[in-house]
Amino acid sequence: MSVRVRFAPSPTGSLHIGSVRTTLYNYFMARQGEGGKLILRIEDTDQDRLVPGAIDSIYDGLHWMGIRWDEGPREGGGYGPYVQSERLPIYQEHAARLVTDGAAYFCFCTKERLEQMRAGQRARGEITRYDRHCRNIPAAEAAARAKSEAHVIRLTVPEDGTIAIDDLVYGHVEWPLRSIEDQVLLKSDGFPTYQLAVVIDDHLMEISHVFRGEDWLPSTPKHLLVYRAFGWDVPPHAHLPNVLGPDGKKLAKRHGATKVEEFRTEGYLPEAMTNYLALIGWSPGTEEEIFSLDELVQRWRIDQVQRAGGKWDRDRLNYFNGVWIRRLSDDELLRRLDPFLPAEWDRALVQQVVPLIKERMRTLAEAKDLVAFLFADTLDHDRSILVPKKKEAHETVTALSRSTVALRFLEPFSAERIEQAIGAVAADAGWSVRDLTIAIRAAVTGRKIGPPLYASIALLGKDRALERLEAAQELLAA
RNA sequence: GGCCCGGUCGCCUAGCGGUCUAGGGCGCUUCCCUUUCAAGGAAGAGGUCAGGGGUUCGAAUCCCCUCCGGGCUACCA
Structure with a gap:
């Protein structure tokens, strides 16, 4: 007998990640054998609890996750209607x-x-x-x-x-x-x-x-x-087994985000959601744990599903999200990042920074802050981070000033050349490269941490880099 | 209260009577790499396998009891 499995959400709100996990397991089952069918049925027998738009949100959420089904209210099929109220x-x-x-x-x-x-x-x-x-x-x-x-x-x-x-x-x-x-x-x-x-x-x-x-x-x-x-x-x-909140009770709103939609807008990848969710309540019995949707279809077995409920762990999700972000090609990452970045930011420039921030993101939403310095007109410099520990403001002004000089006529203005120049300034000034880059990073990006400095400066362009270096000196000298 | 389910490091889990001096991953700590942060590499801390009784030559693994947790208990799903 061929496999016919169904997932049957109630249109009482947007898609809960617990339902997604259940749907995933149904999906795995349906896709394993030949001719298996996955069916969506809407269980709207409680007329008092209907939420408008809930069906759209179920469709959106599941499509985003990459789950496709064979029969349902909008796809039809030989067993309809697929909405209980009909x-x-x-x-x-x-x-x-x-x-x-x-x-x-x-x-x-x-x-x-x-x-x-x-x-x-x-x-x-x-x-x-x-x-x-x-x-x-x-x-x-x-x-x-x-x-x-x-x-x-x-x-x-x-x-x-x-x-x-x-x-x-x-x-x-x-x-x-x-x-x-x-x-x-x-x-x-x-x-x-x-x-x-x-x-x-x-x-x-x-x-x-x-x-x-x-x-x-x-x-x-x-x-x-x-x-x-x-x-x-x-x-x-x-x-x-249920997906639980940190307190061991069924995962609910008071535990934080529970809807797929929320995770989507927070910058999680469907690949990571799928991978992580599948692992709550199921394990392949080996030590592998990074699986694509298709791999999960191949590997998942109902008899490997365990009985105890599993707690939702944001840290672990973040880890999986990082893994899947790093697995994306630069072009694909750029595409996924698009909705998370201001439309007016120059995509050509974004494209160039993507490789620099790829392994520094846990979520797509974090990209914006990471690269904002490239798109800001002016920077609000913070005196306190401009001056490295154990250095004085006047020494820092001098170091930044020497750096400015060294960069001014640098051609080509490439990461390699910038690195050489800054290394030379450091040696000259008796500063460690570490201290010098701390000051320069603060001057040029306004932050203590960020993508690799030399490449960042190159992307910023000579004019803006020099401007910021000078602005920082003025601030410190004042 | 009743019925049902569950209980292995903080968290996700491996384990299905001997190979377990309980393995992996997340998180945490330390070190290495290094221009920061990450990523990567290495090491480490962390578990009376809920507790107590059995069964057995041998139990995290089987049985019983207790405790704790959860779910359900609607003209909700």
Whole structure:
């Protein structure tokens, strides 16, 4: 049987990196065998939580990550519609069928009654659970009332016994049926609950493997019961360990950035995101860890996915991002950098600095500060960094002045020649090259650290370099 | 509270009964390289394998209990 896997986000906000990790694993699975299909299904059965634009953001985020899929709301396919709100009749017919079969029943309890019931249960220290108040209304009576009264459809859960699954990641997991309540399958607004919709859609769309977050594991028995009520086979399931915040709880907004979009604008590469994310919860069993999307497809195995949740670690992401930035060709880096740099900056000049800053960036966003000195009209010199430790201001003026002289008639104005000239000045003045470059760097770039100095000066150009050297001297002399 | 899951260096993890005096990576420290910062190279600190009982000639690996953490417990997904 061919692989058909799906990822099924709710359009309740922008794409969370935890969902991305789940999607990635589905993607790996789909791309491993011949003819595997990846399907996008939008689970919008909660009309109250819809966020406008969420679907666009899901598309944008996943496309940016380099994930392509085969069937979905905009791509079509033979199993549509792929948006749950467009499949209402399907759910309603199936739910009705369950009622007819005696596997489910109409429930007329109001929200108020349910609340009271729970409040009472809590007060008595009991488990809060639906009391099956409507479970034994005679079928004919219930059917009649359903024509005029607001109602939901609930699953008739057996009173005794157990239900179990052999999860691909967690192994054998078993639940006592006593612990499961008569779940709502169809809401009073005619929409299905997640519990009903997933099972029907996964079955109808012929999903071969269900991969989803660990937090779904507790509701799996409900789904199992629905499969059983319909008499359908249960596809293999794999629950995936959660991505956690530093405090060990599910990664959430309060932990910082959690949306792909945020990482994109902060200057992370999709390659790094993919690589890093794949490694939370999965390991190849070897000591390799740098993998492209395609390599991950080759290497990833569901049985190497581990059970414990993994914490999101920004430092480690930064490391991967640095690795992938360095792996980019200079031209490609230039392209990726473009949106992070002011449009008015001369791209020809940017192109020349790129090699100098390539191994100095952890994120694309850092490039701007690194090279800003090349594009600034004037510099705000800072006296305190102009003068090297153990040197006096007047000595520094002299050293800078000699450097200015040495550079003034230098031709060609190349990094090599500049290096020679500055070396000569240092020797002449009795300064260490280190101290001299500290002063010159501060004078020419306004900063203590930056790209290699000599090449930076060459790129700046003689006129501007001299101007800045002189400005620094004036400041120190004043 | 109930049900379920998890627990190897600060973090991501390798490990599936002996090769583990527990390996790698991130981060951290030191050194080398060096015009700064990076990158790169080398070295190092860091783990009572949550704790306690078993099983076994032998356990991080199997079993039980305890503790701790997390998830779920809606007409949310």
